[in-house]
Amino acid sequence: CASEPAVFFEGGPVQQNSIIGLARFTDADERSWTSAVGNGLHTIDLESDAANAIECASLRLFVGYSGWGPAQLDGEIAGEAWFVVDAHADDAFDAEPSTLWRRVLERDPTHREWVRSFPDDHTLN
Structure with a gap:
């Protein structure tokens, strides 16, 4: 379900050794392995079962973050x-x-x- 282009995106200069997954789903169901951030977007627990990713309508991975x-x-x-x-x-x-x-x-x-x-x-x- 990764959204094109299939690359890692730069999230920011802080903790370049960390990855944040941002996902969107086709439904409004709550999932134990996600946290809503607003506007229908969720961060995902990247340590959860990889099979969960199949539920994502869209997914992007960001290296680092800004704070x-x-x-x-x-x-x-x-x-x-x-x-x-x-x-x-x-x-x-x-x-x-x-x-x-x-x-x-x-x-x-x-x-x-x-x-x-x-x-x-x-x-x-």
Whole structure:
């Protein structure tokens, strides 16, 4: 049930030796080996029976994660260090993750014009 592309994704710079599984299911049943994170998404216990994975409609594995201290993220958002836009459940399993950031920002008219001027490869900026 792994969602294409079949690769590990970078979850963030913290604990690069850890993996987080993110899954979506076709039903709303509770499962003992998952934790709901919202918007129909669940983290999965990667130490549970591997046969459980067959129940996933979509699954992605992320190496590492990003983390913030108490109130740090709220402070950064208040300081406008982040773009805040609505997430869609399908974003986590997008078939073209390399262009996802731009497409998500283009949903919000506040950011749309700015994003159009941004190079496809941000490292060239």
